[in-house]
Amino acid sequence: MNFSEPGVVTSKVVLISGLSGSGKSVALRALEDAGYFAMDNFPLSFLVFVLQELVARGERQIALTLDVRGGNALNNLPEALHTLRDNGLDVRLLYLEASDQDLIRRFSETRRPHPLALHQHSLAECIALERNLLSGVADLARRFDTTHITPNTLRAWVRDFVDLDPARLTLFFQSFGFKFGIPLDADFVFDLRCIPNPFYDPHLRPLTGQDPAVIKFLENLPIAQRMFTDLQTFVTSWMPDFIKDNRAALTVSLGCTGGQHRSVYFAEKLTRYFSQYQCTRVIHRELDREGGDKRKAVSNPL
Structure with a gap:
């Protein structure tokens, strides 16, 4: 399964994951403003198939967010990354996190419920649970701690991140x-x-x-x-x-x-x-x- 024909420019794919409230939407919008085709809360089970379709139609810069609502499918992320990279895509995984105190402050200010709140957990329990569920994703990614960081600073970090040479440390x-x-x-x-x-x-x-x-x-x-x-x-x-x-x-x-x-x-x-x-x-x-x-x-x- 090849994603592109020989001689065709490799598509760049940025996968954004991390804790709810850590800035994933800010990061996605920054890439969308930079010309990336952007999709939010993307189901991981369809990742390989949909990226193949997007590349086939000519998309060369793609950004997707993945979150804890992907459930057990997140366990398949390492295999999906290998598949995508083996087929010639420049895939980068970005993981955003912040301190518990800062996340609680952000949720309090926006008055939005945590994605795991349906399970009758307190906000602090939801954050701890989500951190644990996403620990395997964090280990695969370039991590950014957004504690006390302004949206403008995060946008600058994300733009800088996508310009790095993935072949070099x-x-x-x-x-x-x-x-x-x-x-x-x-x-x-x-x-x-x-x-x-x-x-x-x-x-x-x-x-x-x-x-x-x-x-x-x-x-x-x-x-x-x-x-x-x-x-x-x-x-x-x-x-x-x-x-x-x-x-x-x-x-x-x-x-x-x-x-x-x-x-x-x-x-x-x-x-x-x-x-x-x-x-x-x-x-x-x-x-x-x-x-x-x-x-x-x-x-x-x-």
Whole structure:
């Protein structure tokens, strides 16, 4: 079963899954606005057949959302992904999640029922149940933690995600603040709080790790440079093993107290270093928080 004739451009398919309230509709609309043929709440049991039909009629960019209402059919997702990829499709699976507290807040604000509410569970129980039911999907996907993230930031992340080279491992360096919780999508978490904090300098406090004065402060600290060397060595040493394991992405999360200075500096510096050899992206979670005023997140493609 071939989805396209020899010489025909391969269709790109983005499958969006994740927890209810985590932003799947925002992500789907972002792709639809970018020219993708979009379908919401698609039944997984018809996935292969319908994609074959869509490709045959000439669709080259397709985005579909899959959610927990797919039931037991979600267990067949690994087999469906293999079938689609074996037939030449560029298939990417994106999984969105958020903290329980943030999901509860979003449902309270919209006053919409949770999809599993029909089973007479409380909202917290529905979220826990859904997280468990979708755990197998999350393991297959590129995960994004949308806790406190604005819709505009999520749209930017999704557009960035679909432009990545699926044949190469992408390194994501993510800054965050421990006081806001550890990111759910982290593969590795490193604690930078042992490094002197620029926050306690009144001149540096309103700045971020992207500003020259903060960069100079940290560049002059031997402990900060020793930490950078150790992080660089760790990622360099282990990256080939993740590539051999056919990983498409690796997220290295770097935390300080508030996610404004030290973690931002290290995420930026590591991204600049590894962008010489690898496809890289940088995400500054706290600079992109809802209500924040320091949205300077950048990406550094190879």
